[in-house]
Amino acid sequence: MAMQIEVTKTTSPRVKPTENLGFGKYFSDHMFLLDYAGGKWQNPRILPYGPLAIEPGASVLHYAQCMFEGMKAFRGKNGKIRLFRPEFNANRMRLGAERLCMPGVPNEIFEEAVQALVKLDTPWVPSTRGASLYIRPTLVGTESYLGVRPAEKYLFFVITSPVDAYYSEGFAPVKIWVEEEYIRAAPGGLGHVKAGANYACSLKASLEAKAKGYSQVLWLDAIEHKNIEEVGTMNVFFRFKDKVVTPALSGTILNGGTRDCVIQLL
Ligand SMILES: Cc1ncc(COP(=O)(O)O)c(C=O)c1O
Incomplete structure (x- = not known):
């Protein structure tokens, strides 16, 4: 059953960038919000993008x-807008929420929210080659309480951003630093969850790698510091003659949608 989303349109649409989109610099005109309280998801709404x-x-x-x-x-050649495997992201978020003791957003709510927002902000989906509308569904604990326990109130929100390739190199190869000192995630931790904390943990190594002229960090395992895990924002594959290998999903790396597609296509 479709959600009844209350829509408040912006009265001051912003100028859309047409080139040098970069990654995550611009935000579209609207955002989707949904509250969780009293054990229920409620009050789905789309508002002008803002604080x-x-x-x-x-x-x-x-x-x-x-x-x-x-x-x-x-945006396809014929102008048609397509979401890339939204069910994969809905599943990943729902499963990850469980590890962080947060309520999972049901897949149909997740997908409806994304579809409604992208439909309203369709003019923000770029048409240049390699560009896309990046969608950032986010789930945060909002209950104001200082004891350490899972919150009882949450906000699920979705924002979108017209983007080029993630790396400034575009689609050209990037230089990757093999990180032997810092670690990203240990067995039993949050590595397989797209938790903000994993990215906070990775910032120092990324900064140091950038200062040495590298675009990203290749993480090694937390125990022996020698087995390959993943790159800061992507899974990795290696080709040995006619064999392609990738680290297994053992709980310390993200289950990437791109990884899943590559495995299906090979
Ligand atoms: C740590 C990490 N691994 C892998 C990926 C790749 O995931 P996906 O292929 O679903 O974009 C990302 C994406 O941002 C990531 O942050």
């Missing part, structure tokens, strides 16, 4: 109850 009101005691601001998704809408 969120959140209490300073909100659990996300202290104990990092935060996770997100990253997915894309593409």
Whole structure:
């Protein structure tokens, strides 16, 4: 059954960038919001993109109850807009929420939210080759309470951003630093969840790698610091003659949608 989404359209649409989109610099005109309280998802709404009101005691601001998704809408040659495997992202977010003791967003709500927002902001889906509308569904704990326990209130929101390729190199090869000191995730931790905390943990190594002239970090395992895990924002594959290998999903790396597609296509 379709959600009844209350839509408030912007009265001051912003100028859309046409070139040098970069990644995550611009935001489309609207955002989707949905509250969780009293054990129920409620109040689905689309508002003009803008600041969120959140209490300073909100659990996300202290104990990092935060996770997100990253997915894309593409404009085809005939102008048709397509979402790339939204069910994959809906599943990944729902499963990850369980690890962070957050309520999962049901797949149909997740997908309807994304579809409604992209439909309203269709003019923001770029038409240049390689560009897309990046979609960022996000789930955060909003209950204001300082004891350490899972929050009882949450906000699920979706924002979108017209983007080029993630790396400034475009689709050309990037230089990757093999990180032997810092680690991203240990067995039993959050590595397989798209938790904000994993990215906070990775910033120092990324910064140091950038200072040495590398675009990203290749993470090694937390115990022996020698087995390959993944890159900061992507899974990895290696080709040995006619064999292609990739690290297994053992709980410390993200189950990437691209990884899944590559495996299906090979
Ligand atoms: C840590 C990490 N691994 C892998 C990926 C690739 O995931 P996907 O292929 O679903 O975009 C990402 C994407 O941002 C990531 O942040």
